[in-house]
Amino acid sequence: MYKPQLNMESLERCVKSLEENENNVRDEAQKALLNICRNVLRSPNDDKTREVRLDDEVVVEKLLPAIGAMECLFDVGYVEDGERLFLPGNVSLSRLQSLSKLLSAVSESKPVTKDIEENSTAQKAFFKKISKDFHNVMHYEDPDLQKKARSVIPIAQLEIAAMTKMRHLQKSYKFSDARKTTSSTQFETELTAKDLLLVELLHWFKHEFFEWVNSPKCSRCSTECVYESVVPSTNHRCSRIELHRCEKCNIIVEFPRYSHPEPLLTLRRGRCGEWANVFTLLCRSLGYDARFIYDETDHVWTEIWSASSKKWIHLDPCENVIDKPLMYEKGWKKKLTYVIAYSKDEVQDVTWRYTQDQEAIMKRRKICTEESLIQFLRSLTDQRQNSSNYSSARKNYVIMRSLLELADMLYIPNLQNKNSNEIYEGRTSGSLAWRLARGEIVQADIEKNYIWDVSKYGKMFELRYNIVKDIYHVVHNDGTILEQKSGWQEGTNITNGGIFRKVENDWKMVYLxxxxxxxxGCIKWIFEIANSELYLETFKLRTKSEVFHGARVSWKIEAIFSDDKVIVIPVSNCNNFYTEDVRKAVKLNIIVTLSGGQGQTAWQHAQVFRQSLENIEEASMIINIQLKNH
Structure with a gap:
């Protein structure tokens, strides 16, 4: 999470960065920020004025598109709290008043700041943080901690999985055309068992070992709590303690944010900072040359030196992604500034591995001059490598490795342009609304292209979907389950509008x-009769939906016949709909559309399959199709 800085220079820098935007984007952002400031200052004791929803159109349309706008809010003390930004009651309003004055001065066309000098307070704070992070990365070199880390890894299990995959790849290679141009020795060099072990380690870490936490669960009722405030920690291994309140029990649950990896080996939970911290330790404990990567725009991950490929490999444990350095810029739409790598050997600016747009990044790098940053990083690295316990052999090796890295980054932009058709997805970790609001994922039409063949089960087809379990069942008339498919999207043909399954733990409800x-939003299921000896006789639908504040959920059937004739049948009552108008159709498209609603949460006012989490066995949708012989 972005940490607010405590100096005026940083606030002035945030306001000045607004000038990087197009005039209309800048002006809208400045007006929105000024309104937020004035609302709080006008009614400082009203919690509603201190809250800004991340899905609010002010955030989505005016603040997120503007460089520096969100940074202004963070700098005056706003913190992220699930799906909102909130100014805690214990935060002084002095910085908010300063921001208001700076923005007012801008609107009156008065100069509000000066260029940041090389020895500015902002630069000093930036360099101090780099120095601290470079010191902290030495935690990974503690032999006792590495031993403890190895003890939690199922090494034998991962090695077996890696070797099995290696043999499978070798077998596939043996019978492929690649063997004609590549020697077996070259194949072994390019892909080693150690590389495959890393793949298995990453998958295990993501899916079995570590847990993402947006907000901790209540210790009494297990309901997910809501962020309230943050307090300092007296534990030197813990950077701060977040306080979350259960809205049902009204108790406070503490969520310590540990910066030292040892407690996290037991707790096994956190956000991206904790994930990358522990994963980097595990990699070091297995002998990989690993380093911790910090992105100043709010993310962290790991890099591994691949001896076979002679390059640093990007790994994101939160996403289970390997070697996709452009993921953040192209997939998450992040406007990167500084990406710094920390290892036991050196500290490096590796921003250029993660961008295709060096010119845009250079415009955003305002904290210090490039020369001063290079000089500072070089001095820290020299200090580490010239220490008494650092071997000359290791130093020579690291120097050669650094030269290879620099050469690699020189040519990266050209290589990346050749791969511009590669697909980069948005962020998957964190709540969906939070990721959408941050602009780190995009609304996408999802095409599963699945078609249900209703004729392969005989003359009666019954499909049941349960949203609580998120499972489809094809059921025989005696109740026997003939087929099961997990995940609501897996049974659909196409969806539009970023449809997703939302769970409300506070209200104990779930819906699409x-x-x-x-x-x-729109969902389409397709049902076809592939057996030409059968034809469709009747169609029955039983399902549920809820609408609020003028929203709409509408169902319809498109019946397609062998002569390409199509008739559209509106579903008047989805709770109990029956029709014979589909008789002799060969394909049915079942389409539900969600629209309307009011205000900033209009997207949430049209709900399909809304159901209590306690109704575990109740079907959320039942489709019954009767067939007959020709």
Whole structure:
């Protein structure tokens, strides 16, 4: 999470960065920020004025598109709290008053700041943080801690999985055309068992070992709590303690944010900082040359030196992604500034591995001059490598490795342009609304292209979907389950508008809804009769939906016949719908559309399959199709 800085220079820098935007984007952001400031200062004791929803159109349309706008809010003390920004009651309003004055001065066309000098307070704070992070990375070199880390890894299990995959790849290679141009020795060099072990380690860490926490669960009722405030920690291994309140029990649950990896080996939970911290330790404990990567725009991950490829490999444990350095810029739409790598050997600016747009990044790098940054990083590295316990052989090796890295980054932009058709997805960790609001994922039309063949089960087809379990069942008339498919999307043909499954732990409800920013959402299921000896006789639908504040959920059937004739049948009552108008159709498209609603949460006002989490066995949708012989 972005940490607010305590100096005026940083606030002035944030306001000045607004000038990097197009005039209309800048002006809208300045007006929105000024309104937020004035609302709080006008009614400082009203919690509603201190809250800004991340899905609010002010954030989505005016603040997120503007460089520096969100940074202004963070700098005056706003913190992220699930799906909102909130100014805690214990935060002084002095910085908010300063921001208001700076923005007012801008609107009156008065100069509000000066260029940041090389020895500015902002630069000193930036360099101090780099120095501290470079010191902290030495935690990974503690032999006792590495031993403890190895004890939690199922090494034998991962090695077996890696060797099995290696043999499978070798077998596939043996019978492929690649063997004609590549020697077996070259194949072994390019892909080693150690590389495959890393793949298995990453998958295990993501899916079995570590847990993402947006907000901790209540210790009494297990309901997910809501962020309230943050307090300092007296434990030197813990950077701060977040306080979250259970809205049901009204108790406070502490969420310590540990910066030291040892407690996290037992707790096994956190956000990206904790994830990358522990994963980097595990990699070091297995003998990988690993380093901790810190992105100043709010993310962290790991890099591994691949001896076979002679390059640093990007790994993101939160996403289970390997070697996709452009993921943040192209997939998450991040506007990167400084990406710094920390290892036991050196500290490096590796920003250029993670961008295709060096010119844009250079415009955003305002904290210090490039020369002063290079000089500072070089001095820290020299200090580490010239220490008494650092061997000359290791120093020579690291120097050669650094030369290879520099050469690699020189040519990266050209290589990346050649791969510009590669797909980069948005962020998967964290709540969906939070990721959408941050602009780190995009609304996408998802095509599963699945078609249900209703004729392969005989003359009666019954499909049941349970949203609580998120499972489809094809059921025989005696109740026997003929087929099961997990995940609501897996049974669909196509969805629009970023439809997602939302769980409300506070209300104990679950439903499908469209994504924030989407004007409408749509889901289509397709059912066909592949057996030419059968034809469709009747169709029955039983399902449920809820609407609020003028929202709409509408169902319809598109019946397609062998002569390409199509008739559209509106579903008047989805709770109990029956029709014979589909008789002799060969394909049915079942389409539900979500639209309407009011205000900043309009996307949430049209809900499909809304159901209590306690109704575990109740079917959320039942489709019954009767067939007959020709």
């Amino acid at each position: 809804t469209r994504s924030p920013q989407a004007q409408y």
